[in-house]
Amino acid sequence: MNTNPVIEIKDLHRRYGKLEAVNGLGLSVQPGRCYGFFGRNGAGKTTTIKCLLNLLRPTSGSVRVFGLDPQQNEVGVKSRLAYVPDAVAFYPWMTVRDTLDYLASFRASWNRDMENDLLGRFGLNESQKASDLSKGQKTQLALIGAICPEPELLVLDEPTSGLDPIVRREFIQTVIGAYQSGDAEKRTVFVSTHLISEFEGLIDEFTIIEQGRELLTMESDAARERFKKIRARFTQPPASLQAPGALQVRQEGREVEILANGNSEELVAWLQNLHPEDLRAESLSLEEIFVASKALAGSKP
Amino acid sequence: MLFHIDFKTGKPAYLQLVDQVRYAAASGALRAGDSLPSIRPLAEELRVNRNTVAKAYAELESQGVIETIPGKGCFLKDGNTPFTKPVRQKLLLKEIDEAVVTAHHLQVDRSDFLALVKERLDYFESKKERP
Numbered sequence: 001m002n003t004n005p006v007i008e009i010k011d012l013h014r015r016y017g018k019l020e021a022v023n024g025l026g027l028s029v030q031p032g033r034c035y036g037f038f039g040r041n042g043a044g045k046t047t048t049i050k051c052l053l054n055l056l057r058p059t060s061g062s063v064r065v066f067g068l069d070p071q072q073n074e075v076g077v078k079s080r081l082a083y084v085p086d087a088v089a090f091y092p093w094m095t096v097r098d099t100l101d102y103l104a105s106f107r108a109s110w111n112r113d114m115e116n117d118l119l120g121r122f123g124l125n126e127s128q129k130a131s132d133l134s135k136g137q138k139t140q141l142a143l144i145g146a147i148c149p150e151p152e153l154l155v156l157d158e159p160t161s162g163l164d165p166i167v168r169r170e171f172i173q174t175v176i177g178a179y180q181s182g183d184a185e186k187r188t189v190f191v192s193t194h195l196i197s198e199f200e201g202l203i204d205e206f207t208i209i210e211q212g213r214e215l216l217t218m219e220s221d222a223a224r225e226r227f228k229k230i231r232a233r234f235t236q237p238p239a240s241l242q243a244p245g246a247l248q249v250r251q252e253g254r255e256v257e258i259l260a261n262g263n264s265e266e267l268v269a270w271l272q273n274l275h276p277e278d279l280r281a282e283s284l285s286l287e288e289i290f291v292a293s294k295a296l297a298g299s300k301p
Numbered sequence: 302m303l304f305h306i307d308f309k310t311g312k313p314a315y316l317q318l319v320d321q322v323r324y325a326a327a328s329g330a331l332r333a334g335d336s337l338p339s340i341r342p343l344a345e346e347l348r349v350n351r352n353t354v355a356k357a358y359a360e361l362e363s364q365g366v367i368e369t370i371p372g373k374g375c376f377l378k379d380g381n382t383p384f385t386k387p388v389r390q391k392l393l394l395k396e397i398d399e400a401v402v403t404a405h406h407l408q409v410d411r412s413d414f415l416a417l418v419k420e421r422l423d424y425f426e427s428k429k430e431r432p
Contacts, residue, residue, distance in 0.1 A: 034350055173345040180351040181341060200308055201349035221313040228311060272406050283311035 004067050006031050006153055006188045007052065012061035014047050014212075021047040023212030024061070029205075031152075032184045036199060036206035036220075037192040038290050044212040045192040046086075049157050052190075053083055065153070079108065082146035086158035088138045092131030096124050096141060100148070107149040114178055118144045122170070136167040143171060147179050154179055156191040160198060168198055176202065196287040203286065208293045215297045216289075224283040227296060228264040232256045232276040243267055248295060259284075259292070302331055302338075306347050314349050318357035323366060326377055328428045333379040337367060 007029040014022040022044040029035045039045045050056040051063050054070035054077070063070060070077045090099050096119075104110040119126065122140040124133075133141065139159065146154060154175070160168040180187050193199055206223075208215045218226075227247075234254045241256060243249050246267060248259035254277075260267045264281050271279055289296060302325050306314050325331040340358065344351040358375055361367045367375045404414045 032352070169348070172348055176348065176351060177341055177345040180344070184352060184355075198348075201306060201314060201347060201353070204350060204352070224308060224311050225313075269406065281311075282309040285308055 003031055003185075005029055005064075006066060007035075007190060008062075008064040008067075009048070009052075010062045012048065012051060012063060013059045014044075014051060014056060015059045020212055022051070022058075025209060025212060025214055027207045027214060027217060029188060029190055031186070031188050033204045034189040034191065034199075034202045036196070036203040036286070037190060037209065038194075038196060038206055038286075039192070039209035043209045045209060046157055047212075048209070049083075049155060049190075049192060052155065053078065053081075080151055081153035081155060082149060082151040083155045084139070084142045084146050084157070084159045086161055088142040090130035090133075090138065090141065092129065094130050095127050096130065096133075097126040099130050099141060100126075100145060103145040104148065109149060111148045111150055114150075115144060115148045118147070118174065118178060121174070136163050139163060139167070139171065143174060147174070150182055152186045153188045153190065156189065156193070158193055159191065160193065160195050168195065172198055172202065196290055197285060200286050206286065208290055208297070210293070216293050220286060223286065223289055226262045227284040227289055227292075228260045228281050229284055229288075230258045230260055230264060230267055230271065230279070230281040232258075232271045232274075233278040234274065234276050238274065244270060248292075259295070261296070304338075304343065304347060306349060314347075315353045315357040315360065318354065319360050319364075322357075322361055322377075323364075326366060328425055331377045333377055335377045336373075337375040337377070339374055 005028040007027070009025055009027050012022050012025045013020065025044065025048060027037075037045055037048070047056060051058050052065055052070060054074050057071060065077045066080055068076050091102075094102065100115060118140075122137070122144070124137060124140060124144075130138070130141070143159075156175075160171050163171065175189065179189070189202070191199060191203070196203075200220075203220050205217070205219050207217045232255070234256070237254050238251070238256065241249055241251065241258075243258050244266070245261070245263045246258045247261045250257045256271075258267055258271075260281070268279065268281055284292065302321075304318060304321055306317055308314070310317070312320075322331065322337065331337075337358070338346075340351055340354045344354045347354075358367065358369070362369060362375075365378060368378050369375050401414070409417070
């Protein structure tokens with residue numbers, strides 16, 4: 001594909017005093033993708049995102065958004081993206097209406113139909129003061145403010161943490177329905193989250209970051225194809241199992257659980273020869289891949 | 302028709318949608334001329350990327366299962382596929398081989414396997430005949 005990446009990070013370093021928050025990170029996001037950015041608290045996710053938005057300056061390394069340097073061309077970058085942080089803050093004296101008009105005043109275009117549609121969908125009252133909104137409503141308002149300018153890139157930093165399940169679900173459906181409704185090439189999502197399972201169906205590709213470094217980058221479909229969990233139950237507890245090429249073997253009495261790394265068919269066939277009572281294989285979810293990522297990273301299929 | 306995505310199967314979500322439409326067509330749950338849900342509401346409902354649904358529909362269209370009428374949506378086509386008989390048989394062989402391999406691992410023998418195939422053929426035919 002001869003397309004320029006929407007986000008390109010190369011050997012990014014950002015220090016806070018002696019702490020290396022981001023330590024040689026690299027990644028690249030192609031247009032039209034929904035890219036997941038996973039990591040534990042303190043792994044460097046928010047620091048990285050702030051470097052994309054020029055809210056922080058990199059200590060070294062390069063960051064490009066739409067091929068531009070956010071430090072040199074801040075307006076050029078920010079006019080084409082929208083950002084929803086984990087804790088949204090609005091001017092408390094403004095109403096919902098004032099807030100949206102204020103946000104729209106910074107934008108070249110603003111989709112009024114979409115704004116009306118989303119206000120109705122979320123049941124937000126335009127005359128309510130921003131200070132009286134619940135956390136969920138504030139996030140909904142921030143999402144409306146992010147989507148209505150129809151940006152080419154939507155950056156979401158822990159957007160659904162602290163929200164109830166219904167608001168979380170609506171949030172994701174809005175990203176799919178309203179945001180993705182435009183030209184697919186110009187609708188890129190970069191989302192950092194802990195609530196990975198909720199975004200499972202949306203994420204095309206992901207990077208797991210740990211201690212400021214990339215631990216694992218994969219396409220979601222390829223990851224689910226490669227990492228599988230095989231469970232077998234035997235009539236008698238089996239003698240110690242030396243499963244060939246298994247990433248991890250857990251045994252509890254008559255039950256065995258094996259983590260396969262691209263070799264699930266061979267492992268299933270191998271287990272079959274031991275005549276289990278029950279045998280099933282399933283893919284790891286993206287969340288399980290994240291939890292096991294230390295063991296998975298660096299392993300070869 | 303109602304769709305369902307299960308990420309634990311390891312099969313890409315778009316292929317799961319393709320299979321479900323093909324199954325519905327084979328079992329008569331969808332008939333020629335029936336419309337498929339449009340991309341946006343289906344993607345929202347399943348909470349999958351719109352590209353996933355678009356890719357599934359594109360695949361179904363290239364297989365000749367559905368057709369897109371601009372401005373109207375996607376519809377199930379009648380059973381005529383654009384492929385010649387040898388191509389169709391070759392496509393089916395791949396699926397049969399997979400079932401044969403699975404049957405081997407599950408220790409289902411030849412006669413049981415053939416009986417099961419016959420039973421499933423009868424099942425789908427009986428479902429289709431129902432008005």
